[in-house]
Amino acid sequence: MGHLRGEQSFPDAARGALADSQLRRNLGHATTTIRGKRAAVVAECDDWEELRLAGEALKSSTMARLDQHLVELEERVTARGGVVHWARDAHEANAIVTRLVRETGETEVVKVKSMATQEIGLNDALAEAGITAQETDLAELIVQLGGDLGSHILVPAIHRNRAEIREIFLREMPGVDPELTAEPRRLAEAARLYLRERFLRAKVAISGANFGVAESGTLLVVESEGNGRMCLTLPETLITVMGIEKVVPTWQDLEVFLQLLPRSSTGERMNPYTSAWTGVTPGDGPQAFHLVLLDNGRTATLADEVGRAALHCIKCSACLNVCPVYERAGGHAYGSVYPGPIGAVLSPQLTGVEDNASLPYASSLCGACFDACPVRIDIPSLLVRLRAQHVDANRGGVPSPEAAAMAAASWVMADHRRFAAAETASRLGRLLGRSTGRIGSLPPPLDAWTGSRDLPRPPAESFRQWWARERGQGRARERGQS
Secondary structure: OOOOOOOOOHHHHHHHHHOOHHHHHHHHHHHHHHHHHHHHHHHOOOOHHHHHHHHHHHHHHHHHOHHHHHHHHHHHHHHOOOEEEEEOOHHHHHHHHHHHHHHHOOOEEEEOOOHHHHHHOHHHHHHHOOOEEEEOOHHHHHHHHOOOOOOOOOOOOOOOOHHHHHHHHHHHOOOOOOOOOOOHHHHHHHHHHHHHHHHHHOOEEEEOOOEEEOOOOEEEEEEOOOHHHHHHHOOOEEEEEEEHHHEEOOHHHHHHHHHHHHHHHOOOOOOOEEEEEEOOEOOEOOOEEEEEEEOOOHHHHHOOOOHHHHHHOOOOOHHHHHOHHHHHHOOHHHOOOOOHHHHHHHHHHHHOHHHHOOHHHOOOOOOHHHHHOOOOOOHHHHHHHHHHHHHHHOOOOOOOHHHHHHHHHHHHHOOHHHHHHHHHHHHHHHHOOOOOOEEOOOOOOOHHHHOOOOEEOOOOOOHHHHHHHHHOHHHHHHHHHO
């Protein structure tokens, strides 16, 4: 399945991330900045909610006839001189791309930032075949030189600050100025000089695609640095790997998505670079074009009429930037190339819920992700649904302590007399936390709860007792009968 699951569960990985104060400062600063920019440009649109509704409707109708749109896309790409390949999983996709690069006789390729190729672990597969893949997006370059993993959909190096980036450049970038400072302009200049030589000698480029227009066979990449346009126009061979959910039926659909995407992702009114290409054009740009259409669990997700909403995602990362869990734990804790709220929904569906069982719990369910999503994916509801699927799949056998506690709570709450007795018994807890009003530590197994949070001291009287005292038993009974 590629890079869709980590070696640790989310709670274990997050525990380590939460202990990294520098990581939390870097994430807090970056996400706060992006949130502010997004809010400013979204506020300029009087019809923002109408655009979100339009985006949701377009995605829903496209998914309902995805097979037809994909066939039309293949026909149009082929008619314009491109070659379409279908890949059922990460292994097939990597094998196709590796074969295509080998057929050119080249051993080095330049890459545009692509979540699809990150998902299938393409760089590792190419390296095993003796092919060097050079990332050209600045954030991806930082991650690659640092021997690191991306931690954000839009800004993979969001967990790094300028001083750390300077150290990586000085250590890993051949020929870099030893007087390099952490000033953003100097860092960008160093990256530009490093990449320029590789752009000019590359014969093969690999890209992803933000959209594929079925009616014309056109692929689009939106980006901010211009490295994408260099990759898409200079090499002789272009290979694009695109998830099958990225197709849109018509050019008119882009009118909506090209307003939603830049505002939600980079906080800009429009992307600095929007590159579109259709097949090949003799004498202009790459003379060989291959499109690899990637499934890798998407068809199974599409078969779920509710869960398929996760495929509506346009990879803007707005949900990450507003998520309190992501802001504190960072992207590596999710173990997938798709971190944050949308990753907690998408990754388990692509791999199967039981292969990523901890991710649906990586959320406070506050709902901020739904409010920020430009295509109105109801992420909190999908998370709850995935949790229910996981619980149902694990019923039977020896119950876990959590399952036993939930069963006991269900039995108590099913009868008002048992519940009232439990309320009375809970007042014994008032012996604790008398000075602060909060209980900081409970004996095992309840210490699993108080190990990371305080428990409020039980009140002196329950709500029912307060109601009876304030309103009287008779009125309470009358209201209960009315």
